[in-house]
Amino acid sequence: MKVSIKAPAKINLSLDVLRKRNDGYHEVKMIMTMVDLADRIDLTNCDSGKITVDVSEGFVPNDERNFAYQAAALLKKKYKVSAGVHIYITKRIPVAAGLAGGSSDAAATLKGLNQLWELGLTLDQLAELGAEIGSDVSFCVYGGTALATGRGEIIESIPSPPPLWVILAKPPIGVSTKEIYGNVKLHRAKHADTDAMLTALENQDTDGIFAHLHNTLEDVTLELYPEVKHLKDQMKRFGADAVLMSGSGPTVFGLVKTESRVNRIYNGLRGFCEEVHAVRLIRTSNTCPKPDESDIL
Ligand SMILES: C[C@](O)(CO)[C@H](O)COP(=O)(O)OP(=O)(O)OC[C@H]1O[C@@H](n2ccc(N)nc2=O)[C@H](O)[C@@H]1O
Numbered sequence: 176m177k178v179s180i181k182a183p184a185k186i187n188l189s190l191d192v193l194r195k196r197n198d199g200y201h202e203v204k205m206i207m208t209m210v211d212l213a214d215r216i217d218l219t220n221c222d223s224g225k226i227t228v229d230v231s232e233g234f235v236p237n238d239e240r241n242f243a244y245q246a247a248a249l250l251k252k253k254y255k256v257s258a259g260v261h262i263y264i265t266k267r268i269p270v271a272a273g274l275a276g277g278s279s280d281a282a283a284t285l286k287g288l289n290q291l292w293e294l295g296l297t298l299d300q301l302a303e304l305g306a307e308i309g310s311d312v313s314f315c316v317y318g319g320t321a322l323a324t325g326r327g328e329i330i331e332s333i334p335s336p337p338p339l340w341v342i343l344a345k346p347p348i349g350v351s352t353k354e355i356y357g358n359v360k361l362h363r364a365k366h367a368d369t370d371a372m373l374t375a376l377e378n379q380d381t382d383g384i385f386a387h388l389h390n391t392l393e394d395v396t397l398e399l400y401p402e403v404k405h406l407k408d409q410m411k412r413f414g415a416d417a418v419l420m421s422g423s424g425p426t427v428f429g430l431v432k433t434e435s436r437v438n439r440i441y442n443g444l445r446g447f448c449e450e451v452h453a454v455r456l457i458r459t460s461n462t463c464p465k466p467d468e469s470d471i472l
């Protein structure tokens with residue numbers, strides 16, 4: 176028995192850091208949406224009872240450090256599953272990039288194993304389990320577009336943005352999420368106008384979305400890694416309508432209305448940046464997808 180499932184990347188259209196909590200996390204208010212750049216997860220049932228992982232990229236861990244492994248181990252333990260699984264991950268999402276690649280692999284593994292092991296769990300149950308692996312996993316379980324609060328694990332589905340192109344570009348550095356949150360200076364941080372972004376999405380107001388893109392973590396990453404600022408400037412110069420860093424970075428995304436301009440920006444950036452992708456936003460209806468409408472291939 177085998178299940179194959181897509182694990183798409185996310186971008187943060189808006190990311191506000193509200194306060195530091197006693198548990199070491201920060202209280203956040205974020206608007207996240209999926210883009211159609213995805214890893215592929217192949218899950219094959221395994222009678223030995225073991226969980227094994229293979230990854231197409233040699234530098235991603237293939238043991239219990241892998242978030243997909245952790246997702247399988249969590250389900251197996253909690254629901255006393257005797258079967259094991261072999262997980263093959265075809266990586267397409269840049270790693271340590273601010274695009275939630277590992278979190279999406281974990282979420283896809285939870286959804287895929289829910290089918291393979293016939294557990295009958297709801298998306299809410301899978302999202303709650305996912306939060307034990309990482310703050311971004313719950314959003315990745317639901318997908319679509321959402322307002323995320325708490326440490327990022329409280330998810331409310333909201334309208335998707337209008338159809339837009341997205342250029343993703345990652346400079347050749349990895350950024351630690353922990354380091355970036357650790358360097359936020361809340362007394363002088365610039366905050367996002369989340370309500371204005373929510374209104375823009377509600378009204379399908381493309382220019383309003385462009386105007387209210389904001390990420391409180393961006394100033395921190397830009398100060399530590401000036402190459403991210405350089406990439407942002409280049410993307411603007413080549414003609415993106417609006418540009419922002421995703422998550423804790425270092426990936427920068429540009430939103431673009433027209434395909435012709437996307438091609439121009441893509442070709443321009445390819446000249447000096449190795450990891451560039453031209454993708455579309457994934458648009459969904461304004462409700463959480465049911466488990467059987469997920470990304471099972
Ligand atoms: C930057 C974002 O990607 C935006 O979507 C997320 O907020 C980060 O989500 P994530 O990568 O799943 O992060 P986690 O694995 O849960 O946490 C990694 C580290 O980031 C810091 N962290 C993360 C989330 C949060 N709300 N506050 C934090 O301070 C903590 O130091 C934590 O130890």
Ligand SMILES: Nc1ncnc2c1ncn2[C@@H]1O[C@H](COP(=O)(O)OP(=O)(O)OP(=O)(O)O)[C@@H](O)[C@H]1O
Pocket residue numbers: 235236240241242243264269270271272273274275276277278280281311352422423424
């Ligand atoms: N399935 C996986 N894919 C990618 N990285 C993984 C995976 N499992 C564990 N990791 C580890 O997690 C680290 C962060 O990788 P990931 O690509 O998830 O970062 P990210 O996109 O910055 O995440 P986020 O946006 O959620 O903060 C990597 O350095 C890698 O060692």
